[in-house]
Amino acid sequence: MAVNVGDVFKPGENCGASGIYTVIHDVEHSKVHEVTCVYGKPFPPCNHCGKHVRFKAKYLAIHIESHEYFK
Numbered sequence: 001m002a003v004n005v006g007d008v009f010k011p012g013e014n015c016g017a018s019g020i021y022t023v024i025h026d027v028e029h030s031k032v033h034e035v036t037c038v039y040g041k042p043f044p045p046c047n048h049c050g051k052h053v054r055f056k057a058k059y060l061a062i063h064i065e066s067h068e069y070f071k
């Protein structure tokens with residue numbers, strides 16, 4: 001399944017492409033922020049808003065350990 005910039009994922013879904021994701025929380029406890037997510041690992045629930053958090057693909061880049069020039 002190809003991931004495109006702008007695709008949105010929920011906690012428990014597997015990360016289909018490494019890169020920078022915008023994190024959107026459901027309640028007012030946190031502003032939108034960014035994280036790095038790695039291919040194959042599930043998106044985690046938030047410690048505060050649980051499964052309401054969403055991860056939106058912002059800038060995709062292959063993890064260096066998976067890149068053909070470095071693995």
Ligand SMILES: [Zn+2]
Pocket residue numbers: 025026027029030046047048049050053
């Ligand atoms: Zn949260």
